[in-house]
Amino acid sequence: MSNFKEAPALKKMPRLGAAPQQPQPSTIDDVAASGASGLVRGSVELGMLPATIKRLGDRGAEYVVNQGDEFVRSIFGLPPMSDEWRAKVQKAKDESWGAKMDNAIYSGQDAVRDVMDENLYAPQTTPGKYAETVGEFVPSAVLGGGNLLTNVVKYGAVPGLASEAAGQATEGTKLEPYARLVGALLGSGIVPAGERLITPLPVSAERQLMNQALRNEGIELTGGQASGSTILRNAESDLGGAAAKKFSEMQGDQHTRAAVSRAGISADRATPEVMHQALTRIGDDLDALAANNSLIPDPQLANDIATARRDYNSRVGEGARAPVVEDSIIDIARLVNGGQRGETYKATRSRLEEEQAxxxxxxxxxxxxxxxxxxxxxxxxxxxxxxxxxSLNAWQEAKRQYRNFLDLEKAVAAAGEDAPKGIISPSHLQSAMRPQSPRAFAQEDGDFTALVKAGKEVLKPLSSSGGSPVRSFIQKGIPALVSAGAGHKLAGGHGAMLGAIAGGAVPYAAGRILLSPPVRAYLQNQLIQPTRLTSPRVAALAQALLSQQAAQGQQQPKR
Structure with missing residues (x-):
């Protein structure tokens, strides 16, 4: 037995203004009076919210217990609980101290609602009904901080209008209370159906920046990668099949092109031939610039050389030190003392590179x-x-390209057996960054830093394995079987064959649709950001919904 008041409609006291002898008011007067009535009702209901929540909770718990009892009895073949026994259980509950307190509170709440029904203005026109419902939502919407007008519109007027529209469409049916609730939720954005229809996969501002950084590099993304959704990425992989593999290969080329561009290279693959040509070009640029200048010794050069020697000696014992380090320092000393021009610098630098290799x-x-x-x-x-x-800018650019080239060489080598293919992945690029790069990576001042960060987070690879056998059967086998069954019913054996073929083609087509440019663009758009459920305004709207729905459940519908 429910604690809710179940008075039949004929016993309800008529609301003021509902008597047939009253003259029909103008629409404007009706809207004004109805809106004021709704404001009063909404304010009172907001004050009774704790009792409303408790009352709805009791009703829900009672329903769950009753359904659970019936389910358990049906499993064991027991007869339903008799009316006599059910009455005894309910009587025991009603006689408890807690139930008596609850019933007293609920009776008082019903009495307050009866007084409002007797004394508050009742809408006489359809616009008036809309105005009253909006008025009921406004009191909870104005609570808390933020812009008052925005709150009233977004969490009062819009959900109120949507709720009343849904109620009008289902008026007199069992669906009306539920339609009013759904209408308010959709209108408010608590259930952001409209928002999700436009932007199905909203992401954080940080991820948007990473996605845009990759797009600026010419790297295309799938919806699953851009959103970070593992489920969508798996669907793209499993359903895409060969298309997913092709897309991954294209991404590999695009990421490689973005990486090698830091060394002044224009190519999709860092193949041995491409890397050799780049090294020759960069070396020629440095040599040409150095040939026209002499290396002028200064205290900074002496300090840098001394620091390099000290760091090496501190890590390697005297007996294990390689002569090449000291010999290289002596070469530089000869270069400085000789006052030679760029040709000597070029030869000395080449020897250093050879020894390092x-x-x-x-x-x-x-x-x-x-x-x-x-x-x-x-x-x-x-x-x-x-x-x-x-010539300074040209020198700095050539030196920057050379430093980046050395990292690219390591990245290609990190690919192991795949090194000849010349594909540079984000993980290979990160592992190849020079010893000083961790600080640059943290400070975001390295040439590869932004690319590596975005690539590692966003460019999760699309598997080309097609998923597990079970998942493959669910995604590809079941549609084929269902279609085959439908085809058999329609056209016998030939229909089953055609149905199986058509059903098997559905996942194939779905995978390619997911990876098509229009669908990828739609899944990645961020035109609308979702309403946050933690917003105080949303919580206020939830209060209004609870009160309104409880009132409709405890008493017969107003309309």
């Missing part, structure tokens, strides 16, 4: 030679700034 497997030697070479390059840059300022 020979000792790439020895981290201490490789880093020491790299530090020595960088010290020499920095000194030449300062020399060019003094002797030929017009």
């Amino acid at each position: 020979k000792n790439w497997h020895n981290r201490e030697i490789s880093e020491a030679l790299s530090a020595i070479r960088n010290a020499m390059d920095d000194a030449m840059e300062r020399s060019i700034a003094t002797q030929d300022p017009n």
Whole structure:
């Protein structure tokens, strides 16, 4: 037995203004009076909200218990609970102290609602009914901070109008209370159906920036990658099949092109031929610029060389130190003391690169030679700034490309057996960044930093395996079987064959649709951001809905 008042409609006291002898008011007067009536009713209901929540909870719990009892009895073949026994159980509940308190509160709530029904104005026109419903939503919408007018419109007027429209469409049917609730939810954005229809996969501002960074690099994304949805990404992979594999290969080329562009390379693959040509070009650029200038020694060069030697010696014992490090320092000293022009600088630098390549497997030697070479390059840059300022930008760009080229070489090598293909993935690029790059990565000042960050987070690979056998059967086998069954009923054996073919083609087509440019653009759009459920305004609207729905459930519908 429910605690709700179940008075039949004929016993309800007529509301003021509902008597047939009253003259029909003008629409404007009816709207004004109805809106005022709704404001009063909404304010009172807001004050009774704690009792309303408790009352709805009791009713829901009672329904769950009754349904559970019937289900358990049906499982064990027991007869339904008799009316006599049910009455005894209800009587025991009603005689408890808590139930008596609840019933007293609920009776008082019913009495308050009866007084409102007897004394508040009742709408006489359809616009008046809309005005009253809007008025009932407004009191809860104005609570809390924010713009008052915006709150009244978004959480009072819009959901109120939507709720009344849904109620008018289903008036007199069992669906009316539910339609009013759904209408209010949809109108408010608590259930953002309209928003999700436009922007189905909203993402955070941070992810939007990463997505845009990749698009700016010319890298296309799938809806699953852009949104971070694992479910959608798996669907794109499993249903896409060959199309997904082709898309992944295209992304690999696009990411590689974006990476190698940092070294002045224009290519989709970092193949050995492409890398060799790039190294030759960059080296020629550096040599040409150095040939016209002399390396001018300064205290900074001496300090940088001393630091490189000290760092190496601190990590390697005296007996294990490689002569190549000290020999390289001596070469630079001869270069400086000889006052030679760029040709000598070029020869010295080439020897350093050759020795570094020979000792790439020895981290201490490789880093020491790299530090020595960088010290020499920095000194030449300062020399060019003094002797030929017009060439400084060209030198800095060539040196930047050379540093990036060294990272690209490591990234290609990190691919292992796939290195000859020349595809550079985000993970390979990250692992190849120079020892000083972790700080640059944290500070976001490296040439590869933004690309690596966005690539690692967004460019999750699309699997080309097609998923597990079970998932493949669910996604591809079941549609074929269902279609085959339907075809058999319609046209016998031939229909079953055609149905199976058609059903098997559905996932194939779905995968290609998901990866098509228009669908990918639609899934990735961020035109509308969703309403946050934690918003105080949304909570206020929920209060209004609870009160309105409870009132409709406890008493017979007003309309």
